[in-house]
Amino acid sequence: MSGNFGQDDGFFQGDYGSQQGGYDMPYAQSGNDFGNFDYSQGGMGTAPPNQGFNQPFSAGNVPYTGNILTPEHNSFVQQPISDEDDYENEPPLLEELGINFDHIYQKTLAVLNPLKATEQDAVADSDLAGPLVFCMMFGATLLLAGKIHFGYIYGLGVVGSLGMYTLLNLMSLTGVSVTCVISVLGYCLLPMVLLSTAAILTVLTGLVGTVLTGLTVVWCSFSASKLFVSALQMEGQQVLIAYPCALVYAVFALLTVF
Structure with missing residues (x-):
């Protein structure tokens, strides 16, 4: 079983081989390529270089430094009470x-x-x-x-x-x-x-x-x-x-x- 997808359709060309569990689907080099993966035999694949799959985890390209629970970042640290939160000095309800x-x-x-x-x-x-x-x-x-x-x-x-x-x-x-x-x-x-x-x-x-x-x-x-x-x-x-x-x-x- 085999099928071909032309470059005019903006998709890839694929050759569905008869190998056991394997797929040979080389990508066409067109402007609408969805990726550059090479699915080898056995249903496994490897990502091409420069695709970001082997990059270390980071949030916003900033590596984790381990300071999330330090006192200056801890949300449980007691903050100074402002005048709006000073409930002890509030006027009585009847006066309000x-x-x-x-x-x-x-x-x-x-x-x-x-x-x-x-x-x-x-x-x-x-x-x-x-x-x-x-x-x-x-x-x-x-x-x-x-x-x-x-x-x-x-x-x-x-x-x-x-x-x-x-x-x-x-x-x-x-x-x-x-x-x-x-x-x-x-x-x-x-x-x-x-x-x-x-x-x-x-x-x-x-x-x-x-x-x-x-x-x-x-x-x-x-x-x-x-x-x-x-x-x-x-x-x-x-x-x-x-x-x-x-x-x-x-x-x-x-x-x-x-």
């Missing part, structure tokens, strides 16, 4: 989430005592955890009084916050963020929570209730205007800020009384 109990305590005291001075850092902190808690408390006390007004509370809170945000940006030179406005208005809702708690025990439609409601609105608006003045450095404009704040808290007072 923006919940600072010290600032919450200071702002709550500033609302309960409007005449007390408050640090500017605590006022400028746009904390939303306290306002959310006070809104839930306000809705819960109204629920105990037989009034389900959670939707009104959040709806009026959003509308009032957007209105105050627009007004304060027009009045102040530094500008204010919407989260700061929501934080201040939410904290100053605490006196309204006390009024809704009183509504559980008594009816606020009488003279005493009307006076108590008016004082609560003044209390909330005065505390909110003081915090806005401290945060935005708007000295001498507290009265101008207190008036729109009183309009916002008056709506919440109507929800409490009626």
Whole structure:
């Protein structure tokens, strides 16, 4: 059995002899040769010289030097700890989430005592955890009084916050963020929570209730205007800020009384 492959096909010419287990397949000298192997008898072959089969093992033609486990190449050697990996000195999780109990305590005291001075850092902190808690408390006390007004509370809170945000940006030179406005208005809702708690025990439609409601609105608006003045450095404009704040808290007072 024999076969010939021409050079025009780009392959080799082979002569399949009848020798036992042997092949005599000389390669054609063409530009598309796949190799220069000479398969001798017995099915064994030898590689021609300069083919790289007898070269010593190397990686990237660089001989192995045996330094892979030295200390400078050992991956188990302890590396110096960077600032990003210093887990012991990381701040607490609540502080990373923006919940600072010290600032919450200071702002709550500033609302309960409007005449007390408050640090500017605590006022400028746009904390939303306290306002959310006070809104839930306000809705819960109204629920105990037989009034389900959670939707009104959040709806009026959003509308009032957007209105105050627009007004304060027009009045102040530094500008204010919407989260700061929501934080201040939410904290100053605490006196309204006390009024809704009183509504559980008594009816606020009488003279005493009307006076108590008016004082609560003044209390909330005065505390909110003081915090806005401290945060935005708007000295001498507290009265101008207190008036729109009183309009916002008056709506919440109507929800409490009626």
